[in-house]
Amino acid sequence: MAVPAISVEQLTRVYSSRKGFLFNEVTRTEALRGVDLEVAPGELFGLLGPNGAGKTTLAKILSTLLLPTSGRAHVLGLDVVREANRIRPRIGLVLGGERGLYYRVSGRENLRYFADLYGIARSEREPRITEMLERVGLGDSGDRRVEEYSRGMKQKLHLARGLLHAPELLFLDEPTIGLDPKSARETRKFVRALLAEGVTIFLTTHYMFEAEELCQRIAVLSKGKIVATDTVPGLRRLVGGDRTFEIDGYGFEDSELARVRALPGVSRLVTEEFGPRLRITLRVQDPQLELDRVAQCLLGHPELEVRERRTALEDIYLDLVEEEPA
Amino acid sequence: MRTAVRPSRPRAFFASLRLSLLLFLADPQWVIPATIAPVIFGFAAFELYSGSGATLVLYAILGAGMMSMWGQTLYGAGWATSQDRELGTLEPTLSAPTSYLWVVFGRIVVNAVTGLVGGLVVFAVVSLAYPHPLPLQRPFEFLLLFAFVLVTLASVGLVLSAVYVYTRYAGFINNFGEFGFYIITGSMFPVVLLPFWTSPIALLLPPTWALDALRYASLPGYVGFRWGFVGDLVGAVATMLVYLTIAGSVYHRVETHVLTVGNLQEY
Numbered sequence: 381m382a383v384p385a386i387s388v389e390q391l392t393r394v395y396s397s398r399k400g401f402l403f404n405e406v407t408r409t410e411a412l413r414g415v416d417l418e419v420a421p422g423e424l425f426g427l428l429g430p431n432g433a434g435k436t437t438l439a440k441i442l443s444t445l446l447l448p449t450s451g452r453a454h455v456l457g458l459d460v461v462r463e464a465n466r467i468r469p470r471i472g473l474v475l476g477g478e479r480g481l482y483y484r485v486s487g488r489e490n491l492r493y494f495a496d497l498y499g500i501a502r503s504e505r506e507p508r509i510t511e512m513l514e515r516v517g518l519g520d521s522g523d524r525r526v527e528e529y530s531r532g533m534k535q536k537l538h539l540a541r542g543l544l545h546a547p548e549l550l551f552l553d554e555p556t557i558g559l560d561p562k563s564a565r566e567t568r569k570f571v572r573a574l575l576a577e578g579v580t581i582f583l584t585t586h587y588m589f590e591a592e593e594l595c596q597r598i599a600v601l602s603k604g605k606i607v608a609t610d611t612v613p614g615l616r617r618l619v620g621g622d623r624t625f626e627i628d629g630y631g632f633e634d635s636e637l638a639r640v641r642a643l644p645g646v647s648r649l650v651t652e653e654f655g656p657r658l659r660i661t662l663r664v665q666d667p668q669l670e671l672d673r674v675a676q677c678l679l680g681h682p683e684l685e686v687r688e689r690r691t692a693l694e695d696i697y698l699d700l701v702e703e704e705p706a
Numbered sequence: 707m708r709t710a711v712r713p714s715r716p717r718a719f720f721a722s723l724r725l726s727l728l729l730f731l732a733d734p735q736w737v738i739p740a741t742i743a744p745v746i747f748g749f750a751a752f753e754l755y756s757g758s759g760a761t762l763v764l765y766a767i768l769g770a771g772m773m774s775m776w777g778q779t780l781y782g783a784g785w786a787t788s789q790d791r792e793l794g795t796l797e798p799t800l801s802a803p804t805s806y807l808w809v810v811f812g813r814i815v816v817n818a819v820t821g822l823v824g825g826l827v828v829f830a831v832v833s834l835a836y837p838h839p840l841p842l843q844r845p846f847e848f849l850l851l852f853a854f855v856l857v858t859l860a861s862v863g864l865v866l867s868a869v870y871v872y873t874r875y876a877g878f879i880n881n882f883g884e885f886g887f888y889i890i891t892g893s894m895f896p897v898v899l900l901p902f903w904t905s906p907i908a909l910l911l912p913p914t915w916a917l918d919a920l921r922y923a924s925l926p927g928y929v930g931f932r933w934g935f936v937g938d939l940v941g942a943v944a945t946m947l948v949y950l951t952i953a954g955s956v957y958h959r960v961e962t963h964v965l966t967v968g969n970l971q972e973y
Contacts, residue, residue, distance in 0.1 A: 395968060440968070445801055447965045468803035469711045479794025482725065484732035489725070496721030497802035497809070499713035525732075541798065545711050 383457040385549050385580040386419035386442060391451035393437050393604075411437040413604035414451070419597075421548075424571070424581045426595030428588070428697055434604045435584040436553060442582065443473045443551045456549060469498060472547035474538050476554035483527040487518055487537045490526060491544055498545040512540040517566065532563035539570065549580045556590060568594060588694040598693070600700045607700045616691050619699040620647025621665035624692075625674055628659050628685040632678065639677040645669040648699065663691060663699070711803075718804035722812025729789075730816060744774045744824035748831035760841050761925055767832045767840075768924065771825030772855065772917060773888050778821030779814060779859040780866065780884050787870040800961070807957040810867045811860075818856045818863070825852065847923040855920055858912035858942055861949040862887075868956045892917055912949060915942035 393412040399405045411434045419425040429435045440446040442455055444464035453460045458467045482490050491509045500508060513522040516536040526534065535555065542550060552571065556564035571594055575581060585591050591598055592612055599609040608618055616622040632651075637660065641649045645666020652659045662674065671686050678684060751766035787810065790796040800806055833840055842848055889900070890907055891914045900908070908914045918930040919938035931938060 437968075440797075443801055445797055445965065446968045447962070465803055468801060469713060473798065473801050475794075475797065477794070480798055482729060482793065482795060485725070485728050489728060493721050493725045494798070494802065496717045497713070497799065497804050498711050499717055499803070501710040501712070504710060 382421050384418045384454070385421045385423065385456060386417065386425070386582060387452075387454040388415055388417045388438075388442075389452045391415040391438070391441065391453055392449045393434070393441060393446070394449045410604050412441075412448070415601070415604070415606055417599055417606055417609060419580065419582060421580055422575070422578050424575050424583065424594055424596050426591040426598040427582065427584045427601055428586075428591055428598055428693075429584075429601035430701055433601045435601055438601065439473075439551050439553050439582065439584050443471055444468055445473070469545065470548050472542035472545065472550040474542035474550065474552050474555055476535065476538070476557045478531060478534055478558075481526045481534060481537060484525060486523050486525055487513065487529065487533075487540075488522040490537060491522075491541060494541050495544055500545055508544060512544055515543075516540045516570065532559050535559055535563070535567065539567070543574070547579070549582065550574065552581060552583045552585075554585055555583070556585070556587065564590075588692065588697060592693040600697060602701045612693055612696075615693070615696045615700075619691070619696045620663040621645075622691045623664040624689050624695055625662040625664055625671060626659060626687050626689070627662070627674065627678065628654075628657055629678065629681045629683060630656055630658065632658055632660065632681070636678055636680075640674060643669060643673060643677065650699075661695075663695070713803040715804065715808045718802075718808040719812045722809040723816055724812075726813040726816035730820065741824070741827055743777070744770070744827040745831050747771075747774060748828035749835070751828070752832045752835050756836060760836070760838055761927065763832060763836055764840050764842065764925055765921065765928075767829050768917070768921060771828045771852075772891070772913070774824035774828060775818060775821035775856060776859055776887055776891075776913070777884055778824060779818045779856075779863045780887070787867060800964075805957065806961060807864070807953065811864060814860045814863045814867065818860050821859075822852065822856050841926050842924050843926050844923050848920070851916065851920040851923050854942070855913060855916040858916040858946050861912055861946045861953070864953040865949050865956065868953060868960045887911070887913070890914070909941070910945065912942050912945040915939075915945060 391412055392410070392414055395409045395411055397407050397409070399407065415434075415438060417425075427435050427438065437446065441448050441453055441460060444455075444460055444467050447461060455467050456470055460467060482493070488509055491512065492505065495505045495509060510519075510522075513519050516539050518533060518536050518540065521529070521533060526537065529537065535558075539555065542552075555571070556567050559567065568590060571581060571583070583591070583595060595612075597609060597611055598615060599606050600615075601607070608615055610618060613622070637649065637651065640646065640660065640662065645664050645668065646662050647665050648663035650661045652661070671688055675684060675686055747770035748767065751770045752763065755762045755766040787796070790799060799809060890904055891911050892900075892908065915931075915938045919935055919942060921928045921930055922935040922938060933941070
């Protein structure tokens with residue numbers, strides 16, 4: 381059996397911060413609370429979660445930039461605490477955003493520096509830099525100073541740097557954040573190409589459609605714990621069906637909502653208020669249940685707007701994150 | 707495509723050295739510490755000591771040159787790491803499979819060499835302005851020792867740089883350290899003129915010894931520490947080795963600490 385690319389058992393991470401000058405008050409924040417997960421070699425694994433859920437903390441522990449408080453984590457079969465130096469040459473880390481580059485020198489010079497830190501053979505260094513610049517679409521601007529780059533170009537340079545040493549496992553933290561749609565699409569295309577080359581990818585993102593489009597399996601992290609790990613269809617089943625009904629109307633009675641909830645095949649009912657208007661969202665498991673039957677439970681509301689759609693990853697995500705107790 | 711990856715300390719050192727030089731030259735402010743400040747130090751020294759005889763002028767030049775070199779070395783140790791924090795490059799650098807110690811060492815050397823240039827600018831300025839030839843005793847030894855002082859400064863800078871990785875308050879330490887060292891190491895005044903309690907502190911610093919050796923080598927009739935030129939050299943090498951050993955052992959702990967605390971992105 382192949383060694384998992386990533387294997388995590390009961391991983392915890394607690395941040396301590398101090399306040400005050402003479403009498404320090406120590407605040408402890410649990411960023412990860414017993415995380416378990418496994419990623420297979422060659423898989424594109426997505427990690428979703430709200431802000432502060434612990435996504436970046438987990439990615440940093442796995443990329444040896446942070447030590448866990450307890451638990452175990454292995455990357456490419458190596459322990460992240462004891463064997464970090466053996467892991468580092470084999471993984472790539474791409475942190476999104478504007479920072480993380482030497483902006484007064486050229487993109488090529490940035491890559492040259494990191495190629496030397498990674499010890500890429502001198503004979504391979506320049507061809508590899510040129511190849512990476514061309515692959516990410518910076519072939520013509522590699523010799524320009526990074527301070528002249530747009531945000532999208534900086535993101536591409538981050539990608540080129542993360543891939544320069546041909547890592548077996550790539551950590552992508554919000555790779556398309558802040559990018560225009562065209563650049564974001566190019567980045568996703570690039571990620572798919574890497575996957576086809578056999579690179580294992582661990583992606584953290586806020587963008588549901590991106591995760592749905594790219595990831596083979598997804599874990600949802602909420603308040604430091606993994607609340608679900610599965611494929612997108614598997615997650616749909618988990619939250620109660622791949623069909624979603626949305627019903628907009630006014631003045632629904634509790635008894636009417638109870639009748640809808642009791643319909644066979646309705647696995648979940650959520651209400652949201654939009655001013656005086658109320659939206660009922662139903663997760664539906666039974667393929668026989670028709671919209672008409674739902675509307676019959678709400679006959680006193682002729683102004684009803686009723687629609688059916690496929691359950692999106694965003695629905696699943698919100699169901700999972702909102703269900704998680706504090 | 708697989709790429710042969712063989713991390714090595716010399717590669718990391720020279721990569722850091724090259725990048726530091728490029729970053730230094732890319733920032734137009736480099737003109738101030740490398741040329742303008744030394745020229746001002748040089749003229750100040752000349753004005754203060756020009757009526758006091760050639761030996762004292764030379765003494766003052768050495769002090770001004772040391773101030774320039776130390777300022778740059780400390781800058782290299784502290785500001786380079788702070789800059790990495792500010793730019794967000796500390797994380798990708800630490801995630802590379804090379805000890806950060808070698809990266810910092812490269813930066814310190816670049817900054818110390820620019821400081822050396824500054825020191826030589828001071829010497830050139832005063833030599834040109836002073837109407838009499840400066841009585842440099844042993845020019846070859848003087849140049850060798852000048853470079854040696856630079857290495858001793860770098861060893862102290864290396865230890866300090868570990869603190870800069872640890873904390874984000876490098877600017878504060880830099881400012882405090884810069885002037886304290888000018889005084890304690892005898893750059894500005896002979897150590898013997900300072901209160902007696904400063905002597906043990908001064909002797910813990912390799913540049914104090916190296917600077918005294920430099921003065922023995924360059925100033926006619928100089929009377930420094932009683933153990934003389936050779937004693938100074940032995941003391942400088944011994945203390946420098948202590949500092950390099952401390953840097954080597956402290957760095958691993960500091961790296962572990964920052965990975966535990968998780969403050970690499972703070973600045």
